[in-house]
Amino acid sequence: MGRVARPCTTATFIEYVASVIARDASPNTISAHVSAIRTWMPDDKKPGTAVARGMLNEHRKDWGKRVGVRKAPAITDDMLRATVDTCDLRHPIGIRDRCALLLGADRVLQDTPGGHGRTHRHPRRAGRPSDVSGPGGE
Structure with a gap:
């Protein structure tokens, strides 16, 4: 050429x-x-x-x-729980991953109409789901 x-x-x-x-x-x-x-x-x-x-x-x-537009399917509560359960809380990476998953899911729920009854953002909320506990509560 x-x-x-x-x-x-x-x-x-x-x-x-x-x-x-x-x-x-x-x-x-x-x-x-x-x-x-x-x-x-x-x-x-x-x-x-x-x-x-x-x-x-x-x-x-x-x-x-x-x-066309390719979108990932929405994650279900069961899928989120299964993914969170795979995070190894004995290591900082597992703690980081668990935090990112839960905060990301919480953010999506805040922006979703009717998402757990939340209609506004507030930095300190009470009433976290009981099946989500920290490293010491397992």
């Missing part, structure tokens, strides 16, 4: 973006590649992005229609 990586010409840049689109990479991945390439180039040798961005925008529309 006769292309060089550095300095990257606009033609090389467009060809590279087209090849990544052809591999059906996610638009966010391609955008990260575009940014990395432009950052890597000297200031006076950066390739033009108008055509590449246009290609990326078209790919983003098409990709979004085909792939």
